[in-house]
Amino acid sequence: MTSDEASGDAGIRVARRARVLKVAGLALAGALVLGVGAAGWAYWHLNNNIKSVDIDSALGDDRPARAVTTPAPSGSATPLPTEALNILVLGSDSRSGRANKALGGGDSTGARSDTAMVVHLDAGRTTATVVSIPRDTLVTRPSCPLPSGGTSVVAYGSMFNSAYSVGGPVCAVKTVEALTDVRMDHYVEIDFAGFAKLVDALGGVTVTTDEDIDDDDSHLHLKAGTHDLDGTRALALARTRHGIGDGSDLGRIGLQQKLVKALLEQISSTNLLSDPTKLYEVADAVTGSLTTDTGLDSLTELMRLGQSLKGLSADEVTTVTMPVVQAPSDHNRVVADEPEASDLWKSLR
Template sequence: MSDDAPETTGAPSDTSVPKRRGKVRKRHTVGKVLLASVVVLALATGLSVVFLYRHLNGNLNVVDFSDQLSDRPTKVAVEGPKEPLNVLVMGSDSRDCDGCNIDNLTGGGQRSDTTILFHLSADRQRAYGISIPRDLIVNRPDCTDDDGNTIPGATGAMWNEAFSVGGPACTIQQVEQITGVRLDHYVVVNFEGFKGMVDAIGGVEVCIPEPIVDPAHQINIEAGTRKLKGTEALNYVRERYVVGNGSDVGRMKRQQAFIASMAHQVITAGTLARPDHLVRFLDAATKSLTVDKGLGNLVKIAELGSEFKDIGLDNIQFITIPQIPDPADPNRLVFKQPQARQVWQKIANDEPLTKRLSEDVISAGNVPGSGNGGSGNGGGNGGSGGSNEADTQALEDAGLCT
């Protein structure tokens, strides 16, 4: 059976396709914004660029996990002006850091409720952020701890167990072994720094259809379209039990919408052009990041950011890996096959995802409830249509505006 036609949401990725009409999209190179804004800051305040650069570099936590990884998949050679890039982003849900235990949950140590694999195509015309549910049941492979000791794998383990037993290295090993996708970079973000980044840009706009009231976790957020920041923003991206259908998949969709809205605001509103906002944003971001050697300083991070310069907001898309309830436990999930396997194969081979494989798309150009053309597969097609019935239901299940 042949696959469907490639998904066409967003700006054209093939120069042979006629350019769509409408307002010319603003494109900002992250690297240029970074350098220009730091220079402006130095001129305006007299601060030393070198001092600021060293300070921000000193915030980064650089860790090399390469010695802890084994049997790594071979990266597929593809046609394109550059190599495709695969970056694994893990959210560290530790309650140990200052201000992180905001929801009265107990237990120390590292946990990760957020795993997103970002893929940047070789032609630099599309980017996917693929979320993997924490409740997904998998066969966890063996991995290696900091001392070189083997951490035994497990059958029928929850996805986020890898982070708990072995930290980022075990999650990286799990991703590569299960998906067959070779990772180029990895980033761990803690929630304290995430909160600082949100506050530095003045909050992130979200649309909340109904009040979120969860006394058990001390969460109370009013309905409406407005900017969230501080503890309220953290509560929003963490809340699960009283929003939508209460599922972890719904929470992931809200996190995707929040990140998409954040990207939209930073790029279109020129947020980082303000020196005061820039320094606060970079200070919070660098303090919150654990990165590999390939992203070990600001220049390298800026270079990665500049790779996105020709991708329109509509082509920065977030999806959830296809999954279904676990037949053995309806409170858990398993990969939906063959769709999930086909997603990983297309990512490994740097091929566009089809509509059938990328349902319920959220793009940075069409954030749910933003009024910019809707969301999902319909709204993402150049912003020219609304969501279909299935997409609307998915947004409602996630507690998002339609």
């Protein structure tokens, strides 16, 4: 082979290598573009899942004062929040539709706030208190702005969960603030059907029950002991009341509090960051089941809230029920037990 031929072959090999590198580069660039595009679509989809209600505008300034907060230390452009926070969390039980009936929703229509919890995050956000408000509590329901316009009338001796039925999230928040004299900094509503989807996305939840549960209404039959529950059975556990204790809402609250702590433990023990598919499934289930106030209605704000709670473990979450006694007017209802109830709410201000 002559030197000219060798030079020609080398030139061909260099040209081929250049074409291969060019093709590989284009393929890599395409993959990166597709990856960024997929990530962008995922963010848009999750962000679009979240529904919101502008509670601050609806209620105006006639509310309990906000807690005095200490300014965050400098040194970071967007430091994570650390101040104390009160969040009203409602479980919205939509009973209409075939899917919800299959999940134990019964035959009634519409949506009800069957679960109400005030979540108090202490300053520093390493400890928390979750206070359940029995749905059967008789309260004075204040006048509320209505979604259709106008306002509702003040109602005395009304069941607590009637506020949501009458005026939606805005009236629920106003009623809780009137009952507690505590400012609700945020509002989070979790659809029960979405809750079942979240439990399934996490691979189930482990709960220990102290007594047998036999409730045809919620479709739940469990022996006392430890159980691994899928989403359908976890939701049935959150709903059941007739198969435990005296059949009152207080027995159901105890189960719901167990379920909340078990869910927190399941989330903390699941390494979602190592499994992008599962992470997306969980995020899709969470955002798809949420209605929030406008201060939490973006994926960015929810992520900031979640990141601010990274030091909070399930062991540092205390669950209690607002002290109540049997209502004198109706033995099937309860009223706040004073002064114990007021003392509890005062500790959260």
